[in-house]
Amino acid sequence: MLVKEVMTPKEKLIIVKQMTNVREALSLMKKHQIKALIVDKNCEHGAYGLVTFKNILQSIVAEDGDIDLLNVYDIAVTPVISVSQNLDMKYAAQMMVKNSIKRLLVIDNNELYGILTMSDLIGILLEEHNI
Numbered sequence: 001m002l003v004k005e006v007m008t009p010k011e012k013l014i015i016v017k018q019m020t021n022v023r024e025a026l027s028l029m030k031k032h033q034i035k036a037l038i039v040d041k042n043c044e045h046g047a048y049g050l051v052t053f054k055n056i057l058q059s060i061v062a063e064d065g066d067i068d069l070l071n072v073y074d075i076a077v078t079p080v081i082s083v084s085q086n087l088d089m090k091y092a093a094q095m096m097v098k099n100s101i102k103r104l105l106v107i108d109n110n111e112l113y114g115i116l117t118m119s120d121l122i123g124i125l126l127e128e129h130n131i
Contacts (some may be wrong), residue, residue, distance in 0.1 A: 049078030
């Protein structure tokens with residue numbers, strides 16, 4: 001099975017601009033009941049980023065950040081670890097488990113196609129074992 005058969009496609013993702021403030025990012029996460037947002041690249045050859053609750057908590061609590069003054073660019077992980085949509089799922093799963101990664105962006109030719117999450121992997125595992 002390939003990553004593209006399991007991933008959440010780009011059309012279902014929430015993508016924000018780098019200058020989106022953290023308050024707006026949190027609001028989007030709450031509204032869509034998600035734990036991460038994709039941060040768009042700033043130019044054709046730029047890199048996509050990812051901002052999660054963990055990034056936000058670290059910047060606000062640990063560093064006394066102000067959510068109205070911080071932009072997602074300030075706290076996002078950029079570039080993010082990514083895989084090709086044509087990669088066999090077992091290799092993506094191994095990468096996630098070995099490196100304690102919860103999310104991988106699916107990128108080919110520097111274009112975003114989707115995201116692969118631990119939840120996607122668990123869903124496939126449950127399906128394969130009729131659970």
